[in-house]
Amino acid sequence: MIFHSMLHKLPENAVAAETLDAPDFFADLNLDQVVDTITAGRQEYNLKPFFYAPLHDTDAVRYRYEIMADLENEALFQHIKSFAQKMRSMREHLAQSEKLYYKLQKQSWFLDAVEIYCEAVRSLANDLAHADLKSRGFLGLREYITQYAASEAFTSLLAEIQSLKADLASVKYCLLIKDNTIKVRKYEGESDYSAEVENTFAKFKQGAAKDYKVKFSGWLEMNHIEAAILDYVAQLYPDIFSRLDGFCTVHSAYLDETIGLFDREIQFYLAYLEYMAIFKQAGLKFCHPQISDTDKEIYAFEEFDLALAYKLIAEKSPIVVNDFYLKGKERIFVVSGPNQGGKTTFA
Incomplete structure (x- = not known):
């Protein structure tokens, strides 16, 4: 398996998803509120387009369900969060480097940023090597990052950082x-x-x-x-500082594109899992739905509206759950009742 993405098996699908705006029905069903809450504090990742883009085949849906199931392992979840925190620290160092005025200080912050990146990659490769993975996404990522961490390009980059850091410390x-x-x-x-x-x-x-x-x-x-x-x-110490200057020039584009994409896409799952935890603490239930290309039956037990439940949890108010099903030749619901009776919420 050639690894491309944690969201899409095919890279061209990921490109198409980036161009989408929120569908018109999002506001009608308060899904805009749901997505706003899920993505709050993660603006740097631009996650909203991922929630706007529908999937069109069952295997694409299963691909994501598999990854979600792996991430429900708390140890793996924490490993991925640790990687994300390191990558965020790397970006903060790069941003600080851009803000600084003096060249040598800028170069020092850049060197630290690349070192943090290398540590993030090495730690993730080690964590995934010892993780019990089932999903195609994580298995593909493990194979990719294992090969990348052992590659000549990465190992020579790491060795150069360690040598340069040691020489600078000797000044x-x-x-x-x-x-x-x-x-x-x-x-x-x-x-x-x-x-x-x-x-x-x-x-x-x-x-x-x-x-x-x-x-x-x-x-x-x-x-x-x-x-x-x-x-x-x-x-x-002209030799040491000349090497520092050369390092910053040669490795200005050090970030591996696939690793960078993973860092962004995995936030789609982390954000939703942390959102789910709020409801689970309130006693509400989630599941991995069974999907089919042929069977049109649909049912849910103890289902609830995410936007309303989030509001009620904040207010410490009770949440009423519902059951429903369509089976056989049944295809539509007719929902009736008084105003403010929950018809739109049920929809």
Whole structure:
């Protein structure tokens, strides 16, 4: 099986889904409210088009049901959430890198972002390798990410990050400050003057004293003095910082397209499962419907309206459930009753 998507077996179906707007009947049946609630807090993933696009064959529906069934395993659910959190952290680092002004600081944040991405991929590959998976979607993903994590492109990227991080951590330098002048030079094994001063005056210590240590700013953006010092440090270690510059250029498009698509599409399932949990805590029931190409019977027991139930749960009000069925040659319902009697809600 060639893995394309967690929502569609065929990639062209995913492209078509992106162009859809909400159907007209969504507002009539309050499905717009349902989708708004499900996708709240996940705007970065643009999930609404997924809910607007209908599926046209039973196997496409089963493909998604299988994935939902796998995700109802709490261990797998938490593994996928952990991956999503890492990917969100990666995007936050990239966004912060874009906001910063000084080049070397931007490059540092970019390097961290790629490192987070690699850790997310490695962790997910390991988690899926030990997971009990049944769905075609997750089995295909496991095969894909296992091959990707073992590929030359990924392993060399990870090795380069680790080497570059180690070299950057080895950078040591001294600041010589006199009046309005700051000189920067390599560290040459000089002793720690702070420790020497503390040892010299230790014998005069008679108890707690006022702390005169300066607290450094927590701002992410460097000021011009810090940036100038870093520029001088880069001149002292040209090979290391040249490698950092080259890394950012060569790996500017490091994100694997399929991994990025999975990160977005899996939110369709996570969002709905978290939405379902609200109703389950209130004692309401869900199931995986049985579907057929030939049998036209339809039935449900203890069914309820999602939008209304969500509102009633928030109000701590009771929820009335219904049963219905159509069997044999039955094809339509005729619903009658007084105004405000629940006809539209039942529909």
